[in-house]
Every structure is written in structure tokens, then in C-alpha cells.
Amino acid sequence: MTTITGDTRLYATFADPVHHVQTPRSINRLFAQCGTNAVLVAIHVDAAHLAQAMAGLNAMRNLDGFVVTVPHVNGTSLGLRAGDAIPCDVSRLGPAQIVAEIIIQPAETPLLSAALAKGCRIHHGAPMLACQIELMADFIGDDAEVRA
Numbered sequence: 001m002t003t004i005t006g007d008t009r010l011y012a013t014f015a016d017p018v019h020h021v022q023t024p025r026s027i028n029r030l031f032a033q034c035g036t037n038a039v040l041v042a043i044h045v046d047a048a049h050l051a052q053a054m055a056g057l058n059a060m061r062n063l064d065g066f067v068v069t070v071p072h073v074n075g076t077s078l079g080l081r082a083g084d085a086i087p088c089d090v091s092r093l094g095p096a097q098i099v100a101e102i103i104i105q106p107a108e109t110p111l112l113s114a115a116l117a118k119g120c121r122i123h124h125g126a127p128m129l130a131c132q133i134e135l136m137a138d139f140i141g142d143d144a145e146v147r148a
């Protein structure tokens with residue numbers, strides 16, 4: 001793990017909630033492997049305060065980049081919380097379909113459970129993140145030289 005000093009470069013991932021966020025663990029492992037003096041942290045920012053949080057970033061001289069995730073981005077956060085509604089009509093699902101999830105925690109969301117019950121093949125959210133980590137590190141790390 002990187003020892004955080006005054007020279008450590010900061011990255012953030014904005015989410016609401018943050019309990020499901022796995023990106024910091026993976027990116028920080030990659031930073032450490034590459035010897036990069038940087039750290040990525042999860043920042044809990046709700047939609048009502050996102051613009052205010054983003055405006056405050058301009059004042060941070062050691063913040064080199066950030067990732068934005070649910071509910072602030074291209075999907076739904078339904079499935080993150082117990083009791084969330086399923087984001088589609090599962091009565092239309094059938095065994096010929098594959099249902100892919102972007103939610104990482106819980107691993108099996110109500111959508112995936114319903115899809116399995118309908119005989120669908122499923123794809124969990126965690127492999128999606130695993131395949132994106134190096135690309136994400138390359139993208140946010142142009143100035144931090146995170147590539148080995």
C-alpha cells in the first residue's frame with residue numbers, strides 16, 4: 001500500500017452510496033504494483049450535491065482525476081439496496097437471453113435472481129470492473145505514469 005505523503009497524487013470516485021464501490025481497491029493495487037505515488041478514494045456525494053462537489057475540485061491542486069459512478073452516470077443503481085425494484089419487466093425474460101449486471105455488490109441482485117429463475121444465463125457485475133481497471137488507470141493516470 002502507498003504511504004500517503006504531501007507528494008501523493010489524489011484520485012476520487014464519486015458515488016451514492018459508496019458501500020459497493022470496489023474501484024479504489026483495484027486501482028490502488030495497480031498504483032502500488034507500478035510504484036505510483038497516488039491513491040484513489042471513494043467519495044460519497046449524493047445527486048443534490050454533485051455540482052457543488054465538482055466545483056470544489058477546481059481548488060484541489062493535488063487532485064489529478066476522478067471517476068463518476070452510479071447514480072451519477074449511463075445505468076441504474078437499482079439493485080444496490082435491499083428492497084430495490086427490478087429495473088425491467090422480468091416476465092419478458094426467457095432461457096434464450098443473457099442478463100448482464102453492472103452492480104458489483106451484492107453479487108446476485110434481484111434482477112440476476114429473477115433472470116436465473118426464468119432460465120436465463122447471467123453475467124455478474126464484478127468481471128466488468130476487473131476488465132476495466134487497467135483501462136481506467138491508464139485513462140486517469142496519464143500524468144501519474146501508472147503504466148508499468
